[in-house]
Amino acid sequence: MNPYLSKTKEQNQTTSWQSRGQVAIEFIIVLGAVLFFTSLFLLTIQKVQEEKIYSNQNIQLKEIALTVQNEINLAIASSDGYIRQFELPETSGMLEYEITIDNGIVYAKTTNDKHALTLPIQEVIGDINITQNTIQKLNGEVYLNQ
Secondary structure, eight states, X not given: OOTTTSOOHHHHHHHHHHHHHHHHXXXXXXXXXXXXXXXXXXXXHHHHHHHHHHHHHHHHHHHHHHHXXXXXXXXXXXXXXXXXXXXXXXXXXXXXXXXXXXXXXXXXXXXXXXXXXXXXXXXXXXXXXXXXXXXXXXXXXXXXXX
16 A cells, blocks of 8 residues: 555545635624625615605605696686685605795705705786695686785
8 A cells, every 4th residue: 555645544534624614714704795795786676766765855845736737727727616626645654844936936855954845827816725625716817825
């Protein structure tokens, strides 16, 4: 038997420990890569969801402002004696909002100042309320909550 080709029991045990150590290190590397790519995937999904929520919030605020604009335009186009009640939602999606009318402009914005919108309107007398509103046309003038 050639002494250089045969391994001793001690050498076999050392090779076994080195093999186990290499497997453990490879496992940790693979696990780290899986965790990294999973985290990257989840962050991408979260970013897409945030963009959808932001877009939906803009759409909802625009719908509220357009409702006010359309109600005023309808009252202006109507004859004297027109009266109508309309409601605005208490929140714009998940956020509270403010809406004002000033100098022929409807201005709607969320209270966190992340979303805002202005739309032109004809001059009206009065202010807009969040929730219940009454609009009427008397003597050629449009009154809002008067």
